[in-house]
Amino acid sequence: MTRPTVALFVTCLVDAMRPSIGFASIKVLEEAGFDVIVPQGQTCCGQPAFNSGDRAGAVEIARATIATLEPYDTIVVPSGSCGGTIKAHYPELFADDPAWLARAEAVSAKTHEILSFLDAQGWRPAGVALATSAAYHDSCSGLRELGVKRQPRALLGAVAGLEQVTLKGAETCCGFGGTFCVKYPAISNAVVEEKAQAIEDSGAALLLAGDLGCLMNMAGKLHRRGSGVRAFHTVEVLAGMGDGPAIGETR
Template sequence: MPAPDRPRVALFVTCLVDLMRPSIGFASIAALEDAGCEVIVPEAQTCCGQPALNSGDRSTAADIARRTIAALEGHDAVVVPSGSCAATIRVHYPEILEDDPAWFPRAQALAAKTWEVMAYLDEVRGWRPTNVDLPATATYHDSCSGLRELGIKHQPRRLLAAVGGLGLTPLAGAETCCGFGGTFCVKYPAISNAIVGEKAAAIDATGAQLLLAGDLGCLMNMAGKLHRDGSPVRAFHAVEILAGMGDGPAIGETA
């Protein structure tokens, strides 16, 4: 069946975006609508269950998965502004529900139409931002889940290349973990701080004005370290730049 010209897209906002950086959600809506989508934000959505899954509580993760599937499955696509949350739905829901004959096929069906936002804009919609200009230099960090579980690498760079005046500077160790790792940074703070310290030094060494990435958890971790070290680098989710919101407060800044 061919894809609809104006797909009904469910935006799965994610907990961090909802609580800490709603502008990422609004930027996602703006970009998706510009790409010809009808965007719905299902009110029944909650957490994707990733913290429970990462902590070994598969029973709770499975319960959350069932609730999330029921909230999202009635749409043409599900789009997520987070590689880790998108990977939880797309990769791990079928794994944790594989022994449930009623829910496993529903998990598979939802997984097949769940996308990280920049992959959806680039691969599915073939969209590029128009009339978006930002005269600045930026560097890009590849978040672990998006890169390794979903193959998110070239999609954001292709989209950002269409932003007028924006130059992308390579980041040494762009594919190396920032030290966030969800609950990892809470369980192992000393190790996490050492990892993000190396990442912050690499970011500063690029000379870029902006740090961009596709996962808010990673961005908050790196932005916090850069700020504590007195770095002038400002952090944004890449979709904020694509939606023309690069002139607003950066992550960790107040309006």
């Protein structure tokens, strides 16, 4: 029997900074019954250009990404922000270009954030155990643009031994915001300082989320504070990689 195929849009940040998220994504998608293709030629989704007001640059990147992804029936992204860019903002970019708008809408309709996609398939991790506690941060784009909230917590509930603790202000921005942290570093630092304090106050041993940019920002601040909290992308825990090197660790 032929297995359905999904295309994995890895994201440039995962590719450059945390490839294990990509490998974890492939592992869980295969466990969920899919064959995984990683389309050649994929690059950045254009989010930094879009957020910085470089509309022309964002349109150029979006066209290339649409052309790369449109041959596939299902596209899965291990990032709420990149997934949100493709799903919510690509159609905005081509609102005045009917031909490209149709192509953007077609790609948007078949693009899914990985945690919500896995939950929709009814998949749960089997035989994965992690005896520790974790706090979950709801990344802004995934939460507000894609409605990712319940799904990761439901998936994590199937990890044996994992205690999910409440994070105060879980839906509050971590201060990363893509290029926001570069343009407004003082504000960004103040926001992540409050977030780091809330994470430590939760008593959790692990920090989990669905966006690498947010995780790198929070993990960096926690490290500078001398905290022992370790950060992972949720899909890494679901793939049984939660006892490996955390984000920012080299061991």
